[in-house]
Amino acid sequence: MSFIDRHLGPREVETSHMLETLGYSSLSDLVDAVVPSSIRLEDELDLPEALTETEALAKLESYAQQNTVMAQMIGAGYYDCITPAVLRRNILENPGWYTSYTPYQPEISQGRLEALLNFQNVVMELTGLPVANASLLDEATAVAEAAVMMLRANRKVKNGFFAIDSRCLPQTLSVVRGRAEALGIDFKVTDFSDGLPEGDLYGVILAYPAHDGEVRDIKDLIDAAHERNALVTVTADLLALTLLKSPGEMGADVVVGNTQRFGLPLFFGGPHAAYMAVQSGMQRNLPGRLVGVSKDATGKPGYRLALQTREQHIRREKATSNICTAQALLAIVAGAYAVYHGPEGLREIANTLHTNAARVADALVDAGLKLVHENFFDTVCFEAKGRAKELVAAAAKAGINIRGIGEDRISISVGESHGEKTLAALVEALGGKLGEKTEREIPSELLRTDEYMQHPVFHLHRSETAMMRYLRQLSDKDLALDRTMIPLGSCTMKLNAASEMEPISWPEFATIHPLAPEEQTKGWRLLIDELSQWLVAITGYDAISLQPNSGASGEYAGLRAIRAYHESNGDTERDIVLIPMSAHGTNAASAALAGLSVAGVATAKDGAVDVDDLKAKIEKYGNRIAGIMITYPSTHGVFEDKVREVCTLVHEAGGQVYVDGANLNAQMGLAQPGKFGGDVSHLNLHKTFAIPHGGGGPGVGPVAVGKHLEKFLPGDGYTADPEGRLAGAPLPISQAMFGSAGVLPISWMYIAMSGARGLRSASEYAILNANYIARKLGEKYPVLYTGPDGLVAHECILDLRKLTDESGVTAEDVCKRLMDYGFHAPTLAFPVPGTLMVEPTESENLAELDRFIEAMSTIYDEIKHVASGAVSVEDSVLRNAPHTADVVSADTWERAYSRSEAAYPVSSLRANKYFPSVGRIDGAGGDRNFVCECPPMEAFDIEVK
Template sequence: MKLNIDYQEKFEHRHIAPNPADTTEMLQAVGVNTIDELIAQTVPQKIRLAKPLSLPAAKSEFDYLNDLKQTASKNKVFKSYIGQGYYDVIVPGVIQRNILENPGWYTQYTPYQAEIAQGRLQALLNFQTMVLDLTGMEIANASLLDEGTAAAEAMFMQYSLRKNQQANVFFVSEEVFPQTIDILKTRAQPYGIELLIGDHRTVELTEQMFGAIVQYPSGNGEVYNYADFAANSHAKGIKLTVVADIMSLLLLTPPGEWGADIVVGSSQRFGVPMGFGGPHAAFFATKDEYKRSMPGRIIGVTIDSAGNYALRMALQTREQHIRRDKATSNICTAQALLAIMAGMYAVYHGPKGLKLIAERIHGLTVLLDKALAELGYEQQNKVYFDTLKYELGALAKPIHGQAINNEMNLNYSGTSVSISLDETTSLEDVKTIIRFFAKVKAMSLNDVAVDEMAADITTVIPAELQRTSAYLTHQIFNAHHSEHEMLRYIKSLEAKDLSLCHSMIALGSCTMKLNATTEMVPVTWAEFSKIHPFAPTDQVGGYMQVFDELNKWLSEITGFAAMSLQPNAGAQGEYAGLMVIRAYHQDRGDHHRSIALIPSSAHGTNPASAAMAGMKIVVVKCDDNGNIDVADMKAKAEQYKNELSCLMVTYPSTHGVFEESIIDICQIIHDNGGQVYMDGANMNAQVGLTSPATIGADVCHLNLHKTFCIPHGGGGPGMGPIGVAKHLVPYLPGHAVVDIDNGKAIHAVSAAPWGSASILLISHAYIAMMGPDGLTNATKYAILNANYIKARLEKHYPVLYAGANGRCAHEMILDCRAFKAYGIEVTDIAKRLMDYGFHAPTVSFPVAGTVMVEPTESEPKHELDRFCNAMISIRHEIEDVEKELIDKVNNPLKNAPHTAAVITANEWERPYTRQKAAFPLPYVAQYKFWPSVGRVNDTYGDRTLICTCPPIESYEFEESVIE
């Protein structure tokens, strides 16, 4: 037997699920002989790439991780005392292993289908409760993207709420972190909001101001008493936003107790790694009276169909998909996974443990202050929590050299230095700092009685600024402090959630594909996770190499000249792209170009983002086939040619079709002076076959959490880098702290210079291991899988749109509107799918009363068949209602989902069997996933809005002791 020693396993074969035999059967069902024949019938020839992708050859998983270890070694993991909103942390092992590294948590989708998302919803409710307790506010959301963008959302919410419509000045304390001020500048420009940046102690407040923002503790570390400033602001009708450090709130008076209207910040310090900037969950809390204006998602308590405790996303009518250009925010993705981690950190440590951590940080800071004072260093902050500031003059340079020699990064500004301590700082670390501060004065550690000082440390926080109110009193934060209890709690919640671990999630437009383990592994490597985003450039060579490679690869895939990796969500990418287009027009003197043409079928974030960028939206009609009405678009482009800024277009269309006229559409826009923004939501049908540049786009964003394998994380994180044509490169986002020189850069759109940098590794791994052929084949199989489902289901459900040859792209819309005639809503189908073990496809978007199905290339044929069988079985159940073989109200669809409690109840009075309810097809018994609650009651939840953990007896009970 001849042995093959050249064999190397291909990652492509692990990612793309259908095997050759399955492929043959699927092609036969679709009615073609080869996959290339199908592609030729689906993707218009005139937009096909002229040559294959020019990318490095695919690496095996083993080789990729070995090579990345070499790259990672170029990052120097120094102890960070930079602060400025980012701090090293200790991630509890039970949380890292069982949440951050667990696909049962990171592969879940946003909890729109609440009945199979109760675990995640509870974890997010814990987060909201934690935020409210610590800030002293009345209502909080379930996270935003980062601290800087949360501050921008607060500013805009204040602007939207202003009673004096002439007020357009927003006061910004000069001691707010610079990256946050940079984002405020970006957000303020399109609306003509004037930022007045100054000293809160001396500023003259006027009625032309609609809002103000301060940092607590301030950017330099000083803790100010803002009570008088808050009172004076309110006297002038000015609402106050406070950017608060969550760890400090364990010791400091919460902002809600001294007059804050909105409190925002980052929860990163609660057990989430720095990761060179993210992802981290921002928090946003406000007064109850502003709940209908608050951005982001809110988790609320309700009841299910049996009257039992249940959770769901509340107040969803505020979402941009409904309000579109009238939305006050374009937020689509949150940071659910990281919010869950932060909430679990609070659950694990509890109020006592958290306070001890905060006291230790503060105590070591006081010790360092006293010791350096003994050496003759004069510290400038009178009241502080964890940050000391010194003016060093000529000593700044030798101190910097000594810090580097000791592998420590301090925060430098001219000859000033600040030192921010964190949870990981030890007494030995403090002694090391004292030692080298002493050395530059020709002194030694022995000149300071550090150990004696350490035995008698008292706070420098005055009584009026010390926290006295209780927090985290709910039993959830007081019951899981041993690892065994915590493990069981995490697992009990995980068991209530359906994820990709259980079955495919065929969400149209959301691309729930495989998040391979090898792609995820490097995220928690210390060389990547423990790096501060403002670390010196000579310490981050590994990250710079990854960014450079990813920039080149994504540019090749899109056909563009360059990328910005900064936007940390898809909607942020939309906004960034539009702001780049805006800057381009303004730089050319075309200040009047402010109209965005947007098809009626567009994602709701499109008009919301355009409105945020200060644009006026003109809607373009779609024809009966779901395509852009070219004649209508041409007429409007010509009508507004002097004011036209851009067209926003999704390709393939939101209806799942490669529109034949796309090149002509782009040309019409260019002929009338506009730019073409392509929404990259459907890039999974483009990679390797066509590209945004090929169709004529000037800019697009990429949802890395869709096409490029970053997990959805139960509703976030995401990443939304933008690619641009050569003429737009100079305008790509810059940053106030880290120099990103693009020539004419717009201000920052995210707090960190490269957004959520640590998860860029996932997309880097995916592209490197797939290689050019693998990426192209992934697109082909995404199209094949979708057309296979279409072939199986179109006899049972009308497929709403198709291309010129009757093919869909990577997704399709199944029309369920006719069922309404006999009482069956599309929601009933979605809930019934839970009984079959599936999460529903996208419901009622982009067309009400439909479902949009996208299977992805990582699903095998047998999983596609399971889903199709479920959908066909449900269609037969609908026929039973239609033919009046079963009651119109009391039937399996209307009663879905069926819980174990319902199925095992002593009484059963329904006109169908328990078997029919719970095990409608043979495979279900083997793979049964039980929804933990019955159908949730949204109306009840919104009528009695509760967004914190209710009394424990309302949904849990203590086990009684049996003798």
């Protein structure tokens, strides 16, 4: 049996039954009726023949063997560390963790929310600040977010500039420059040796330690900035903060960095979880996700996303950032690493790194090299006049990569995995001999003296047995794809096959530093080049960048390319992006981030772009139009037959067409946005191309473009020119050249094993499954938007508004009740309030589809029971859902329905029942009484010894 046969849910006999239900004799007839002929591909995609799972793994292994595994001591934001096997096996390689969705439904997400709260608390404790988010995309973009956030949050200095430390990481300087220039924010790259620059300074960004390893006392600079009414962001190495005085103690307002060295492989640059912590009062300006603590219906503590959850959909272009999700899975690993080691374990690792770095420093000073900085954590920098390349080459010959800084300096970053043999070999290669001890210590005035990570969770799980059981306990609280279909519209929660996931842990991929010499990364580059060619062939464009590390980053990169294209043509007045009112909220937020204004375009009654309103907007804005952002198939779940007309109208007005690729799973092998009018698209590899969502990241959002936009694709952050001396040189939009490269093997495997026919089949079956659900549920829950013959694309919107009017039962009530049936809810209230958007994907079989249909049909009967007046909505099984095991097994029961109705509304649940660990959580109450720190164990009736 081929891979695609395993990937697709319905078997042949099931397919026939579903087609018969829909009134079609063949799958091709159904697809012909759904997909407009005006955009249909005539030829098969230009892809290699599909490989078997064994063949694909063998080919990928041949690529992996062309990478050179070295001891990586380059540093520059990426450090060798050890991923404990218990975390690799039980999180990174566990579908219970990697197939879960962003925890917008908190009652079925308590495990990953607790894990993310652990992450937040580690960050808060080590930075010395009271609020932290649940991760950002990477360190460089986190610094860029901080630069913009300080401008919003500073009420004393407006329209000023910010100064950024010249000793921040090179890729950070490049990313920040790109973000600031897009928004028209003034900034100055500054060497703070001589103090702060003159002028209206709204913010300061300091490196701690500096990129060359120096640790400085930055308190005087922080105090001086505050005297000038400036806010201060510190970029900090989180592991170093186990030893060094915390930025919060020194008065910092914001602290950012990454947590890669908390157990995350190098992954050729990503994905890694960045972090941001802020002073109290700034939390509503905090970008990204934030886990808070509230209570459920019984008063039991419960976690949920807080404050700004999905705020892009409300604020659109006024959102605090365009971040929709970040790096949840990697943040969970980093938090678990801290739980496993505890404060004493982290401190021991940090002390070992510093001691070993000091021993290297002593040995190489004795060998005649000049140490640049006396105070350091794990990175030592040496003067080597004209010898940098020679020394880098000598270390490489010994199997060790170090960093050359120009022609005259080298730096060496000691990692957790570097033992005596590696250290001795390095020193010997550079002309010295490693000593056993060192007298060097971090000066006492730089050391922290406070205790941290004192919560019991950081002290209870030292043995592997205890850690394994803790992780199982957490994952048991969640609903992920390993338990149930997740029918989320717009999010494509499809199979993440085990064979696709397997290669990401191979050392030949996972241990490669992103700044390793090209001759050591041939395998990675073969994979990346081939995957890029395949994605170009699938989309019909001419070039692609894999750098964007989320869908929102892909949007931003595409819009920046459009803006740069117009500027290169002298069309600097083109500053307006037309966006349909139904669009995903990040579209508008990304446009604002790219320095563009937004004008909404109305939606027609059939859910398509209102062409008459589009014409009116074109007439109104004329030469100011930079382009339009459309989603295809539309956000309403239909293939718009006027999409070519929409593209033509915008092109005739001089604009560019951005086609959001979020719904590409309905198009593969059937249509190509690059051929029916698109100039640029971002793709979601974590949706269409099988990379798992990971509870809210990692994401990969490559941006594909036509030939005329190719030169405006993102550049390499490490080698870009942050000072702006090279006019027109492309700046990066994220930290690593290939973004979240570590998960690219997943998409490579998916395409290699699918081939052109398999990808087309995936699209066809996504359409079949969606239409089957729409047809079976349409009489009870009207499908809001349909195309010809009442058909939908790969998702459908079920309209509950009439039922709500009749009964008072809301779409949210239905979401919570579905948990009692063992289902994750569809997408709630987007793009239309009072509705549910359902996307079953191609990977679900008929039995699972029918199980969902049965659940929704039974819930319909429950709603009608309320509407009849037999029970009030407040007393109904729907409003009181979900029901925990504690509730249904309580000694007393005084509800208007039976225990059996609460827990076992359909008979199949008696054989396979999932109980949420908490009841309905009070989100609004949690926001009014905001708490984002770990509650005491006693709150959960856990005995603490």
